[in-house]
Amino acid sequence: MVTEQKKRRFLPYLIVGLILCYAVHWLVKLYDIAPATEGVTFIDNARLDWMMENWTSKSFIDFNFTQASLYGGGLALFVVLMFYFRVGDKGRYRYGEEYGSARYATNKEIASFRDKEPENDMIFSQNGRMGLYNKRLPFNRQLNKNTLTVGLPGDGKTFNYVKPNLMQMNSSFVVTDPKGLLVRETGKMLEDHGYKIKVFDLVNLTNSNQFNVFHYMHDELDIDRVAEAIIAGTKRSDNIGEDFWNQAEMLLMRALIGYLYFDGKVLKKYEPNIAQVADLLRNIKREDEDTPSVVERLFEELEKELPGNYANRQWELFNSNFEGKTMTSVLSIASSRFAVFDHEAVRTLTARDSMEMEKWQTEKTAVFIAIPETDKSFNFIATTMFTMMFRQLPKTADEILQGDHPTCKPEDLLHI
Structure with missing residues (x-):
């Protein structure tokens, strides 16, 4: 003390x-x-x-x-x-604590963090609980609710922390479910208590709600966020020498994703989806040196409809800085990255949106995100989803609900 x-x-x-x-x-x-x-x-x-x-x-x-x-x-x-x-000593001293003052809190001290209504608590242990809503707690007990649970496999992180807090049913939930068991064990209970159940299953792609990232893009700044999330989620190493190629590919990604955003969403011609980037990559090369490619003509049309738009500026910057073999290499890297969308199941998963993130805070919702423990091929989709989720949810909380957020319980984050 x-x-x-x-x-x-x-x-x-x-x-x-x-x-x-x-x-x-x-x-x-x-x-x-x-x-x-x-x-x-x-x-x-x-x-x-x-x-x-x-x-x-x-x-x-x-x-x-x-x-x-x-x-x-x-x-x-x-x-x-x-x-x-x-004149004199102005210091503060911790007499008798020269070797540290850490100790376990007493049950009385722990109890002071509880909500008066037990169902509004976060559960940490038999005696350890903390009120989830700060506005219901004394000022000196209003802490953030970020929690880190550390343990080896089999130590009971899911059984002792995640499940008890799901059973509190005191908020909307977003839960990563690497084993795919949580939704089976708790989904029916939550549904019986009025929760909408959403499952984003990257283990069995056909048994999943759909997620279309363009549904949650609200301005051109989101173009950069999505491009960054995709490249970061599919990066295989941290080799500094790859930074040049990453930056070159980032220019191309911003241009192509931006084209779909402006042409499809802003001009409201169609509902774009991320798999269409792979289609654009296939049509980017010229078959004849003197004839513009399909993608070049598309950008020309977009410039006529939306002069000076962000996507065209990125496209022009890419073409003015890269040509010949360098451009071919960048296109090859991007095509390899988006080859995963050749799978019909992946295209279907991202073609439309049924996740309804904008309703998670206004309707009781439990979202289960199943991520393979050993196969990281599709984890970039989860990375993109979390990127947009952590933008959409605070936006709704701050602008509409004035502060209420769903409770996120991501497990095994290294897999995302």
Whole structure:
């Protein structure tokens, strides 16, 4: 425990000040009775010598103050008091805690974090609970609810933490479900209590709700977020030498994703989806050097309809900086990255949207995201989903609900 600043006692300083005050008064009086030397007006050395030789001739008790002795004594007392108020140790100390002060909280201390209604608590242990809603707690118990649960496989992270908190049924939930068991074990219970169940299954792609990232893109800044999430989610190494190619590919991705966003969503011609990027990549090369490719013509049409749009600026920047073999290499990298959308199941999974993220905070919803534990081929889709989720949910909470967020319980984050 941090102690208050140690207060110094005033009485010893007062006693020293009074003693010094009297001593100066007595010396001034002794100086006054010493024989003066003619012609000396300030400090008379002869007087000082006389004081040294005859100091015992004067009584030590003398309370008859002169103006000079009163000023001298008062100055001495003032100096001591200034020393008390201005000089000294200003530190705070933790006495008896030199080797640390960590300890387990008592049950009484833990209980002070609980909500008055147990169903509004987050459960950590038999006695350890914390109210989920800060507005229902005392001010000094209003903490953020971010929780890190660490344990080896089989230690019971899911059984002892995730399941009990799902059974509280006190908010909407987003749960990663690497084994795909949680939805089977808790889904019926949640559904019986009025929850909508959403399953995003990257293990069995055909047994899943659909997720279309374009449904949650609201401005051109989201183009960069989606491109970054896809490239980060499919990156195979952290080799610094690959940064050049990543940046080159990022330009291309922003252009193609941006084209679909502006042409499909802004102009409202069709519902775009991320698999269409793979279709654009297939039609980007010219079959004849003198004839613009299909994609080039598409960008020309978009520029006519939306002059100076972000997608066209990225497209022009890409073409002006890369050509020949370099451009071919960038196109090859991007095509390889999006080859996964050649699977019909993946195209179907991302063609439309039935996740309805915008309703997760206004309707009781439990979302289960099943991610393969050993196969990371499709994890970039989950990465993209989490990117848009952590943009959409705070946006809804801040702009519409004024602060209410669903509870996210991601498990085995390294797989995402």
